Amino acid sequence: MRGVRPLRPGDPTSVDSYKVTGFLGEGGQGSVYLGVSPSGEQVAIKLLHARFADDEQAVRRFRREAEAARRVAEFCTARVLEVGAVNDQPYIVGEYVDGPSLQHQVTKEGPVQGPALMRLAITTATALVAIHGSGVVHRDFKPSNVLLGPDGPRVIDFGIARALDISQSLTTSIVGTPAFMAPEQFLGEASPASDVFAWAGTMIFAATGRGAFGFGPLPVVMHRILNLDADLNGVPPEIAPLLWACMAKDPRQRPTAEQLMRDLIRAGTAPPPAPPPAPQGAQPLPVQPLPVQPLPVQVPQAESGVQVRPFNGGTPQGHGPLPYPVSGPVRPFPPGATTEPSRRRGRRRALVSIGAASTALVTGIAVWLVARTHPEGVQPNPTPTSPQVAAFGTAVTSVADPSAKKGGTLRVVSPSELESVDPGNMYMSDSLNLVRLYGRSLTMFKPVPGAAGTQIVPDLAESLGVPSNGGKTWTYKLRQGVKYQDGTPVTSEDVKYAVLRSMDPSRSLGSSHFDLMLDLPAGYQGPAKSSSANTDSAIQTPDDRTIVFRLKRPFATFDDVVQLPETVPVPKAKDTQDTVLASGPYEIQSVSADKKKVVLTRNDQWDAATDPNRDPLPDQYEIEYGVTDAEQRLRAGTAEFGPTISSASDAAGVLADSALKKRADVPVTTSVRMLAINPQVPPFDKVDCRRAVVRALNLKNLALAYGAGSAQSQLPTSLVPPTVAGGRWRDPDLKADGDQQAAKQSLAACGKPTGFAATYVYRDLSTEKQVAEVVQHGLGQIGIDVKLQQVPTLDFHKTYGGNPGNLKKQGIGLIAKSWAPDWPDPESFLSLIADSRQITDTYSFNVSVRVKAIDDLIDRARVELDAGKRADLWTEVEQKLADEAVLVPLVWMSPLLLRGQNAVNVHVSPVFGNYDLLTMGVR
Template identity: 55%
Template sequence: MTTARKGGRRLLVSVSAAATALVVGVAAWAVVRLSDGGGRTPTTNLADSPAPSRAPGGYGSGLTSVVRPSARKGGTVRVSSQNLLESTDPADMFTMYSRNMVRLYGRSLTMFKPAPGPAGAEIVPDLARSLGRSSDGGRTWTYKLRQGVRYQDGTAITSKDVKYAVLRSMDPGFAQGGLFFDTLLDLPAGYEGPYKSPGADTDRAIETPDDETIVFHLRKPLATFDQVVQLPETIPVPKARDTRADYKSAVVSSGPYQIESTREDYVALVRNPHWDPASDPNRTALPDRFVFTYGMKGDEVSTLLKAGETEMGGFLPDEEYAPILADPALKARADAPVTAVRTLAINPQVPPLDKVDCRRAVVRALELEAVSKASRAVPDQVPTSLVPPDVAGVRYADPALSPRGDKEGAREALERCGRPDGFTTKYIYRELPGEKEAAETVRDSLAKVGIHVTLDHAPVEKFHKEFGGVPANLKRDGVGLIARSWAPDWPDPSTYLPALVDSRELSEKEPSVNLTVRLPDVDELIDRATAEPDPTIRSGLWERVERRVAEEAVLVPTTWRRTLLLRGATATNLHVSPVFGDYDLVTMGVDAARS
């Protein structure tokens, strides 16, 4: 699956306008993923220690275990956020912090297991009784709803409500939501949801033969459709209660909580009296209330967290890292998950990088350990593969990647490409925290083998729209090295690799995520992996995709970027979700006496 953001929406197939979308909202969702996580937890190199601490409450403990386990009910969980409230309507959201929150009052067909570490990447049934039954070679998926599930008003949830929810999400007015279902389902051409296309025949895409059964028909086989139906779009919506654009203020709950009140920067949730824990094995529903405050300043959130006046605060600003890590008490409450991958695209359309050995010389010369430490109190993790560390499956460990660089290997590659004395090229980066320092570190490491780099930079929006995001412009301007970042939508290679390396997603004259990978055999491997039902075989195909890209040296990781979280002093049952890159709200509790 290839995903990108376009006009605030997510797009599954074409990413020709993705770079433009990277500058919508928070300065580029996929640039550094600072606003919503979505990466994976690291397995090694947590800042200055080689592995996460497993001591209760210690630094990094929330990555691999539940911190402060408790079954105590009651109290209010306070969530303070620098982000703006995207929406409370399940049809109009995609960011990680929204998808974390919505599971408190909405149940999708499936969900990722609320657990730390690798277990948190497992897809499990939620509103559905079991994972989907696939037929027709992966084009048809059937789900049965759990019995006895009800809305907050006591009415029964039916499969027709799920179908209606998915269809209404396709309305163009829901600009912040996803386009997965629009593109995957076998819908009539031009379908725009029940508001604008009320007479369309949608049964060819979604059938509901009875109140408990829903059947999806896809245009192409997709082996991981169970992962797609965990999205908020499958949270049921009763048609009679749909108030369209105003539904965000009156969402009908199917989860353990319901909306008490909401405004532009505030959401309060209270218990849903008709939620039945017997029908929901995934949620603990410990607190009595959740209160979310949005649009706060970073230093305000940090102050509240340090003082124990909020239970959760999201990613902290870079300037907070050093003082927190210097304080033993605060450091013991911190976690640092991997949330994105910084990459270096090496342009084969700019000589002498049109020669594979010249590109390999660049890769061999990179001093990745130095790049990972550039300008950050929490060093990024040194990468060994293009795919981040805990995405499911086998990853290709690229032997050309080296913490301290392979100068001899780089010089040998320069000899093979006919440039024994090196060459010159241009490098462009975005005006974002740490990118200048990383670029200077790359420049200095390449200079040691005779590759001389001229640095250039641009504001984020201009970078993606004009300078660093349009392949034809890069070729015209002779830019050989381009700094980028990307992150998976959820823990599977299908939501990460295609956008970066599928040549069919590269648009030469428009903003693109893929700038340098034009390999037809990689495209074929992607198609095979997407349709392959056997997880082991599928994992091997994705590993082969990574290997081919590494062999051509057209895209390499420079860091696995990490962000810092601080556990609220009164929060219980804390663990970092490997899906959201933040603390999992579904299992969180609070010390009721202190909240």
């Protein structure tokens, strides 16, 4: 980290208690300064860009992820000394490493050779072992994040990429540096296996001075990473086979960091035979024009000597056996796929979807292979039915393989890391799905399939809350007889303590709803740090069974808020960081030291008479985290619950296999991809010009562009999806194939009969590019000439999609947007994206809705205690949004789920977008 420069005008002279003495550099995340700690130690201070302080919840989530990095062992990594925020602007203080980055060293001095390369490989692999062993995924391993200090290489910025990703409140994102990213990261997924891929790319760069897949425009690099082999020419033979294994397209075929370190040490003493030289990097394929209807496109055979292999990997023809066994068979293309056998045995041609072939957009691969279950690509939204025997889609609106049989162990596998088992320290949907097994909040969403699953019902409370003071005060009465696993009774004081403890900065994983809504003393930070504060202004417990919440402002759906796990009771006298006293039907038997496995067993103090919502079937749950072959385990029947099938090629394989397909479901989630139409940019200041865009959109082509799940599911008929509680306003302008005639009528009505020019901005994500091309093509059919503007994801919200002032200044009229509410209620869905008072000139979720009548309706709906009247008000909000044509749904996101073959009594939860763990059993 050499090259200290004087401070520039505007640079800080101090950050919290650290004195700033020099400027080290700047990047997409923020500025890095040399500083001095209060004890006199030199430190590196990364002050993150102000955009990461745009909302309080984002800052809390950033700090939680950055704090996780502090768990990493110090050997071969630069220590993270402190994580904090100054004026809500996050910063990270780390060990100062007095040396250049690997990127700088190789660029200036040339490749690393001989023993120095082996030392570099071993030490950085050791750093990965430490990082992964602490439950952290680096997500952005690259040459510039390896510093060559005087005492050896040090890896920096581990885990910070995820922190920045979460801090932007994105529902989809790519985090990492494209030239070093693993294929699955282009889907927004990352795991320890992704770091191994990036590590190998970094070592190839160190050994050769070039990227494993070259450098250049993002679509070109993406295509090479997704479809071509890494270029290993010039890599020393003693480590070439190991790097080859690390670069497998399928993360399940890569070694772990531990295996990597052991084999590197062995390779240093007894080099294995080297593979023949790998081919040179490929040139980009020719761009194909976007057709009206997506059709299968066969990629031309790559240049001579370049091998194309499918996403699921496999041993390349002509290479010796890999150092690691393939964990499963390489799947053939599904029936109906067109493949032409190569003259050379073992080679296959790759298939790509619509759009530019050079981008090889992963979410479009094999989309056309997906068989439709409805002639128009649209499935009706049926009401919940009685339990059914398993078949494709059964578990969306009914119970598949119904059973009341108790016993057995239900196995859950997750590629993600364990977030937390502490109910006051979790946010992600998988954690919220799981915590209901051992914790009971005041209310909960009814654990049933279909629309009824969005109904809020009492849980720990004996009834829903009783509002008073116009909805500013909410009173709950706890059920009698509820006990913890140790037999002691649950009290209202335990619930109060649980809510307050969740506000401690050390428990930064949870939501900020209670922090923002309760009438708490200013600066309150939980009972440990604010022990002298009187919190009766926010929560009172007049007796052991009564708890009263007092809010800053009236809120009609506070019952939805208290279903959050922050209200799971915690007795103050038994509160520790490592244990959770169960109040639900299961208790935590064990959490492994590496946080990779959690085991739940039955809680013998749970009484069914106190719990009308739960009928626990398994005797035990085994939950494994950081599982790289989670999807394979679901397919093989060695797990009952797992992640969504995210890869389009894997999804096509599931849907083409009759045995797997009958265990699959494609639910509509609460997540929506939208198009914001900016009324501040002419001619979109005229509603008919905006309506022309809506009418021209081809929803079927957009669904295909979003991938196999969405291509199978319902097309949007309203902005708010059907999984959100209440009635929906059906927008008459939304058509499956678009309506060009009606769109041209709207153009004439707004004075632009021959069309006009417009700019569409989107993030540099593969799916968003493909969708933008579909929108461009559709609008071009009616004379609207759309210029596409792709911008980096990290800049999107600050400068474009979240900055109304810049959008107006730059004349951007069409903006790609995405949204998912915290729970399936219209208030949670619409408030932040439709309220004009949320708009600022520098950052906001809402950039296009500026309608006072909608603001007034939102105010009325938030305080309306009559559920029927409240639902009517939210429906009216939806209607006015449709009439204004300023926020348009492109697709209701629909993942592909797979039930384990031994799972019974299965249904999809509309709240969590996956199967409901609370009702599942095991065959």
